[in-house]
Amino acid sequence: MSSENLHTQTKILNAALNLLQQGPAAKTRMSDIAKAAGISRQAVYLHYPSRADLMIAAARHLDQVKEVDARLADSRAATSGAQRLRSFIDAWGHFMPEIWGLAKAFLAMRETDEAAAAAWDDRMQAVRHGCQAAVSALDQDDQLSSAVTVKQGTDLLWALLSIETWRRLTHDCGWSQAAYIDHITRLAEVALLNRGSL
Amino acid sequence: MSSENLHTQTKILNAALNLLQQGPAAKTRMSDIAKAAGISRQAVYLHYPSRADLMIAAARHLDQVKEVDARLADSRAATSGAQRLRSFIDAWGHFMPEIWGLAKAFLAMRETDEAAAAAWDDRMQAVRHGCQAAVSALDQDDQLSSAVTVKQGTDLLWALLSIETWRRLTHDCGWSQAAYIDHITRLAEVALLNRGSL
DNA sequence: TTGTTGCTTGACACTATGTAAAGTTGACAG
């Protein structure tokens, strides 16, 4: 069985991600993770010196498993800037539900743990780069609205695509995933494209 | 005098709000608040049974001090729906920096304390009502974009005006308060107004 | 005087993180 042969570290990370995806992130304790991984609590500390370190490792692991970078990079294949914007929103939009469990944990840690906050911000910078690439492509095509600079457009798109905004619309407002993507796409287009391109 | 009692409670709440506005919310402990209020830590528990209760009381207190409801209600005076939208964004936009300290505390508690999360959600529902009123006014004026229903428009506006979005743009992206208000206003208009009204 | 109110002081239970150290087990090299 391959699951028997999994390295202990992988078992820990999978257990952590599993628990985070299920329950409230803050209630996922080191002892819970250890139990779920089938090892002692102390053994977890042999691999990850702190809870924050474990979460950071889990984030990297999730990136690998879900192939984040590869899927986001797909949007680069688009021919026009407008097309690129749409496919980027689509890719990232479908991604968020899959990383939500972990995101919850980082959002909760953000105000308390500096290292965790830095690690999360770093991951979010990757998303920002995608936003910037899309907005730059619009600019190159002369399709960027004259109301915003590339930086402002990037910032706005990044804010629209934040996990927090996704959470509010899908969780608090009860939107479906499809509705979220549709409306955010429309909003991004209307905010970023010049009027002639619509 | 029964006002002595009130006096101590007020001292506690002011101390708490002060500390929250200054440092990282999660590092504001009960003992810090007690010290800042000039009383013992135990005395705080005589007035507020838990940290979450204190935060909730602090939120109510801040609402009173800042006269949130009254200031938000000003936007009702607007004659047109479009005007109402603008003045609501303006009012709430200027408000956020003033409640940011407390907001930080609630954002950090959100995943851990159910009572606190409920209290915060309740405050945010008040903002949502303001959003709904503005969007409904647009609808009444036949100025609401055909791309959204009143509910969808309310949700979108609410998301745009969330503290999290404000934080991202002003803190993470370095926008000025004025830039935030300008761009969010433009975004809201372009998202919610039908094209003829622009 | 006696009782009440609002606070103080000090002790303690609980939870979760993280540290430390000694013991167990199994694989593998010689």
Next chain:
DNA sequence: CTGTCAACTTTACATAGTGTCAAGCAACAA
């Protein structure tokens, strides 16, 4: 077969912050 090493276990403990409990004290009122 034996010794060693690494990974893991078990147990104990330090620490930080929340929240509880109880005794005491000062001011003030009936």
